[in-house]
Amino acid sequence: MIRRAKPVPPTPVPGDQARLVTIDMVARAADVSPSTVSRILNGTAVVSADKVKAVEQAISDLGYVPNPVARGLAGGRTLSVGVVTQTLDSPFYGAALRGIEMELLAAGYTPLFISGHWNEREEQHSISVLRARRVDGIIALDARLSDEALVALARELPVVVTGRGLEAPNLVSLCFDNFGGAREATNYLLDLGHRNIAFITGDPQHQDALERQRGYLGALAERGVPADAKLIIAGDYREHSGTQAVLRLLKQGVHFTAVFAANDQMALGALLGLYQRHVSVPQQVSVIGFDDLQVGQFSIPPLTSVHQPSLETGQLAARAMSALLEGRRSKLRMPQPRLVVRESTGPCPAA
Amino acid sequence: MIRRAKPVPPTPVPGDQARLVTIDMVARAADVSPSTVSRILNGTAVVSADKVKAVEQAISDLGYVPNPVARGLAGGRTLSVGVVTQTLDSPFYGAALRGIEMELLAAGYTPLFISGHWNEREEQHSISVLRARRVDGIIALDARLSDEALVALARELPVVVTGRGLEAPNLVSLCFDNFGGAREATNYLLDLGHRNIAFITGDPQHQDALERQRGYLGALAERGVPADAKLIIAGDYREHSGTQAVLRLLKQGVHFTAVFAANDQMALGALLGLYQRHVSVPQQVSVIGFDDLQVGQFSIPPLTSVHQPSLETGQLAARAMSALLEGRRSKLRMPQPRLVVRESTGPCPAA
DNA sequence: CTGAAAGCGCTTACAG
DNA sequence: CTGAAAGCGCTTACAG
Numbered sequence: 013m014i015r016r017a018k019p020v021p022p023t024p025v026p027g028d029q030a031r032l033v034t035i036d037m038v039a040r041a042a043d044v045s046p047s048t049v050s051r052i053l054n055g056t057a058v059v060s061a062d063k064v065k066a067v068e069q070a071i072s073d074l075g076y077v078p079n080p081v082a083r084g085l086a087g088g089r090t091l092s093v094g095v096v097t098q099t100l101d102s103p104f105y106g107a108a109l110r111g112i113e114m115e116l117l118a119a120g121y122t123p124l125f126i127s128g129h130w131n132e133r134e135e136q137h138s139i140s141v142l143r144a145r146r147v148d149g150i151i152a153l154d155a156r157l158s159d160e161a162l163v164a165l166a167r168e169l170p171v172v173v174t175g176r177g178l179e180a181p182n183l184v185s186l187c188f189d190n191f192g193g194a195r196e197a198t199n200y201l202l203d204l205g206h207r208n209i210a211f212i213t214g215d216p217q218h219q220d221a222l223e224r225q226r227g228y229l230g231a232l233a234e235r236g237v238p239a240d241a242k243l244i245i246a247g248d249y250r251e252h253s254g255t256q257a258v259l260r261l262l263k264q265g266v267h268f269t270a271v272f273a274a275n276d277q278m279a280l281g282a283l284l285g286l287y288q289r290h291v292s293v294p295q296q297v298s299v300i301g302f303d304d305l306q307v308g309q310f311s312i313p314p315l316t317s318v319h320q321p322s323l324e325t326g327q328l329a330a331r332a333m334s335a336l337l338e339g340r341r342s343k344l345r346m347p348q349p350r351l352v353v354r355e356s357t358g359p360c361p362a363a
Numbered sequence: 364m365i366r367r368a369k370p371v372p373p374t375p376v377p378g379d380q381a382r383l384v385t386i387d388m389v390a391r392a393a394d395v396s397p398s399t400v401s402r403i404l405n406g407t408a409v410v411s412a413d414k415v416k417a418v419e420q421a422i423s424d425l426g427y428v429p430n431p432v433a434r435g436l437a438g439g440r441t442l443s444v445g446v447v448t449q450t451l452d453s454p455f456y457g458a459a460l461r462g463i464e465m466e467l468l469a470a471g472y473t474p475l476f477i478s479g480h481w482n483e484r485e486e487q488h489s490i491s492v493l494r495a496r497r498v499d500g501i502i503a504l505d506a507r508l509s510d511e512a513l514v515a516l517a518r519e520l521p522v523v524v525t526g527r528g529l530e531a532p533n534l535v536s537l538c539f540d541n542f543g544g545a546r547e548a549t550n551y552l553l554d555l556g557h558r559n560i561a562f563i564t565g566d567p568q569h570q571d572a573l574e575r576q577r578g579y580l581g582a583l584a585e586r587g588v589p590a591d592a593k594l595i596i597a598g599d600y601r602e603h604s605g606t607q608a609v610l611r612l613l614k615q616g617v618h619f620t621a622v623f624a625a626n627d628q629m630a631l632g633a634l635l636g637l638y639q640r641h642v643s644v645p646q647q648v649s650v651i652g653f654d655d656l657q658v659g660q661f662s663i664p665p666l667t668s669v670h671q672p673s674l675e676t677g678q679l680a681a682r683a684m685s686a687l688l689e690g691r692r693s694k695l696r697m698p699q700p701r702l703v704v705r706e707s708t709g710p711c712p713a714a
Numbered sequence: 715c716t717g718a719a720a721g722c723g724c725t726t727a728c729a730g
Numbered sequence: 731c732t733g734a735a736a737g738c739g740c741t742t743a744c745a746g
């Protein structure tokens with residue numbers, strides 16, 4: 013038989029009685045019914061001015077903080093929203109998470125973060141955890157779930173999803189123009205005179221990786237520069253693969269004067285590979301990344317990259333969620349891709 | 364008067380009826396009382412084998428998932444633990460958060476992450492948010508709260524805190540040996556023959572920054588190398604300050620052959636500053652960091668650094684919390700500091 | 715070993 | 731405008 017230690021009665025801590033004050037105590041202090049307190053709290057009905065005043069007085073006197081747990085059980089809303097991200101530990105998602113936290117908190121919601129690890133099953137599980145906790149809505153960053161699953165989920169509660177375009181009731185999607193960004197980066201290189209531009213692909217599992225590759229190819233095609241399969245190397249979005257890609261290119265003796273990595277992490281890796289082989293950047297080879305991670309500002313040389321507005325994306329997603337939760341549908345515009353030129357790119361060296 | 368749209372009755376989604384199944388339905392299906400189901404679920408009493416079987420059957424038939432919200436209200440425990448971190452968006456805390464999430468989930472708890480932004484007031488607020496949500500315990504990474512506040516908090520619920528040594532009932536603290544790590548790094552440089560070792564300090568608000576500085580000074584003293592105030596430059600733990608520090612040193616014409624930055628972010632910044640001034644690393648100047656961030660593996664050159672076991676710290680913290688929650692006090696040992704030598708350090712150049 | 719009952723702290727029809 | 735009552739889904743003494 014399992015014996016659990018009896019919970020020790022909480023010792024009240026000075027200035028921290030939140031735990032003890034209930035709506036009933038407030039009601040008693042203000043000489044009204046709990047219902048009335050609740051209505052004032054939620055703006056759920058008109059209450060006479062004097063009662064409002066009395067209740068507000070009592071609330072501040074007692075330091076009352078409503079219990080979201082009870083609220084969730086009774087009223088259906090918990091004022092919390094689930095955020096499924098791929099990992100908590102990513103230079104890329106970090107800023108978005110920060111943006112979400114910032115805006116959600118400002119709107120009075122508590123975010124519940126949970127990781128899906130780029131895995132549909134885990135994601136599904138994370139979502140059921142969130143739903144069990146009765147979150148009012150779910151924000152999913154680059155969800156792995158199918159469109160159908162997302163649409164079905166949106167029948168249950170409001171959903172905001174990034175990284176794909178999807179139209180459905182009770183759901184808003186936020187999609188960055190990866191194609192356009194990649195196209196712009198490639199064009200920039202082309203403008204600098206580069207013709208042999210290597211491309212390190214991202215993980216093909218990611219829609220954005222594919223889009224970026226399309227952008228690269230598109231720009232080449234538009235300018236009449238033939239794409240060369242030897243210049244396209246598979247990467248996986250991680251630094252190491254960028255290093256490997258460049259090393260392989262060099263070993264195979266493929267001629268290239270620029271490399272466009274589908275994300276900054278690989279671009280950083282590429283920089284290292286080139287350094288190891290004593291290829292100078294940007295004198296001999298230009299390098300361009302995608303995402304504009306914070307660290308790219310301090311790489312050697314500082315990295316030219318397509319800025320991806322992660323923080324803003326997070327903020328937009330959170331705002332879209334607040335709107336949905338209030339029954340509005342906010343129309344929001346993602347910022348356009350923007351190339352940030354730093355020192356890793358330069359003119360094509362004379363042959 | 365505020366009118367809220369009536370909640371639309373949830374459309375059941377195939378395979379996702381979690382929301383609808385309650386303990387009563389399970390009880391009915393298994394032909395027992397809800398109490399019994401609860402007891403089986405919580406292992407809170409011995410139940411006859413056949414009932415257990417019937418209940419387990421019903422649970423899996425119906426796909427029942429207990430509602431943690433109701434559980435929290437009724438039983439006092441929510442199976443969630445609050446995690447206050449300084450920011451969600453940090454190369455440093457990320458790994459720790461991941462470690463915490465991993466272990467907490469494995470132990471059956473849901474983590475609630477929230478940021479304090481290095482600010483005691485915000486931290487305090489975050490903690491009250493967590494308590495309002497009835498978390499069962501709180502893990503605080505490098506809390507800004509005073510020891511007293513933490514001890515007081517621990518009277519209310521289990522607390523695990525990193526970044527300081529603190530003895531108190533219902534509280535466990537996890538402290539990395541910053542002094543030892545810094546001492547080791549300095550000694551390594553000393554062993555390489557360096558005598559003019561610049562030190563870029565961290566934010567003096569951080570205890571660990573101070574410890575690291577002490578370690579630097581300590582090693583110097585032990586080896587009879589006089590500390591030179593001109594070699595100690597104030598930083599703030601961010602990249603930019605590392606760059607500035609090095610630039611200033613160079614401009615002032617201070618002689619140094621090595622720089623020890625109190626964290627990797629500043630070391631990376633220092634690398635950039637040296638690059639800008641065409642000082643080669645490690646031929647002319649060696650650079651050593653602290654934390655061993657992921658990105659340091661791909662800096663140019665790859666950074667020698669004191670490894671800080673962030674992931675493990677997170678895991679240990681989570682395990683300590685589970686233990687506390689079960690009434691045990693786990694005794695855990697933080698990994699020792701370990702210098703990871705890469706390519707940014709080399710022998711002191713001949714004068 | 716197991717039920718019936720009360721209660722956790724709120725919200726929300728239902729009646730005034 | 732405002733109360734009393736029921737109920738959200740569980741847990742836990744209290745009695746067998």
